Amino acid sequence: MAKKVLGQSNPSATTLTTLYTVPSAKEAVVSTISVANLTATAATFRLAVRPAGASITNAHYIGYDITVGASDSTLITVGLTLAATDVISVYASTANLVFQAFGDEASV
Numbered sequence: 001m002a003k004k005v006l007g008q009s010n011p012s013a014t015t016l017t018t019l020y021t022v023p024s025a026k027e028a029v030v031s032t033i034s035v036a037n038l039t040a041t042a043a044t045f046r047l048a049v050r051p052a053g054a055s056i057t058n059a060h061y062i063g064y065d066i067t068v069g070a071s072d073s074t075l076i077t078v079g080l081t082l083a084a085t086d087v088i089s090v091y092a093s094t095a096n097l098v099f100q101a102f103g104d105e106a107s108v
Contacts, residue, residue, distance in 0.1 A: 006030060006101040007088065013095045016048075016056060019088045020101045030080040030088065030103040037068040039096040044068070046091040049080060053087045060089075068097065084108065 006028060007020030022028045037043050047063040048056060068074050080103075082088075090099045 003031065003102060003104055006103050006105070008100050009090060010095070010098045011090060011092050013092060016089050016091045019090045019099050021053065021087045022082045022084050023105070024084050025108060026084055026105045027108050028082045028103055028105045030078055030082065030101050032102045033076045033078060034073060034100045035068050036073045036098045037071060037096060038098060039094065040070045042067055042070050043097055044093040045097055048089045049082070050087040050089055052085045056089065
């Protein structure tokens with residue numbers, strides 16, 4: 001499997017947004033998620049994994065209200081193994097955060 005960009009998003013503020021959905025008949029390993037703060041003010045984000053696209057619950061969050069400093073970036077090395085239709089969702093306190101997911105996909 002070749003590493004690639006799985007998803008990119010610059011979500012609206014305070015809106016749960018899909019960063020990446022594993023395609024049907026595929027599985028994925030997400031190696032890294034980056035969060036870039038494009039403004040000179042600190043911001044927070046949330047990161048969730050929703051199995052089979054389930055409606056969000058507190059149990060899905062793997063990070064909650066994590067701070068990214070002003071004009072800074074955070075790299076999260078996760079090694080998530082996801083099945084078909086699993087969803088990574090992001091939420092930002094401001095519209096100035098950019099998320100990217102990197103990893104591999106394979107047919108099952």
